[in-house]
Amino acid sequence: MESVEARLPIRLGQFVKLASLASTGAEAGEAVRAGDVTVNGRVETRRGHRLADGDVVALRLPGGGEAAVRL
Template identity: 65%
Template sequence: MNQFEVALPIKLGQFVKLASLAETGGEAREMIEMGDITVNGQVETRRGHHLDDGDVVALNLADGEVAVQVSARQG
């Protein structure tokens, strides 16, 4: 699993795009609304859901899942 360092607080929709799970904000919104994104193993359909340090955001694909752990940027 990869880690992606960001300044917190960050919303799920922003993180999905920044972590390259989606190419555009619109694509991120669609993936979240369709239930293709999980946070800590639970489907999350709210783009505005605030992520915490250590949360695991995963994109569920037909051939598996791509998971990225949120890492708080220091300083």
């Protein structure tokens, strides 16, 4: 699993874009609202959810599987 360093505090939507799980902020927001993003294994639908050091953010991929990144 890849790790991405980020300056805390950081919101979920920002981190999804920073970690290149989405190419734009709008795309990141759509993925979060659609329930395609999990934080530590739990679906999170709030773009503004604040992440903590060590959180694992995963994005469900269209063809199945997922891409996961540790903060």
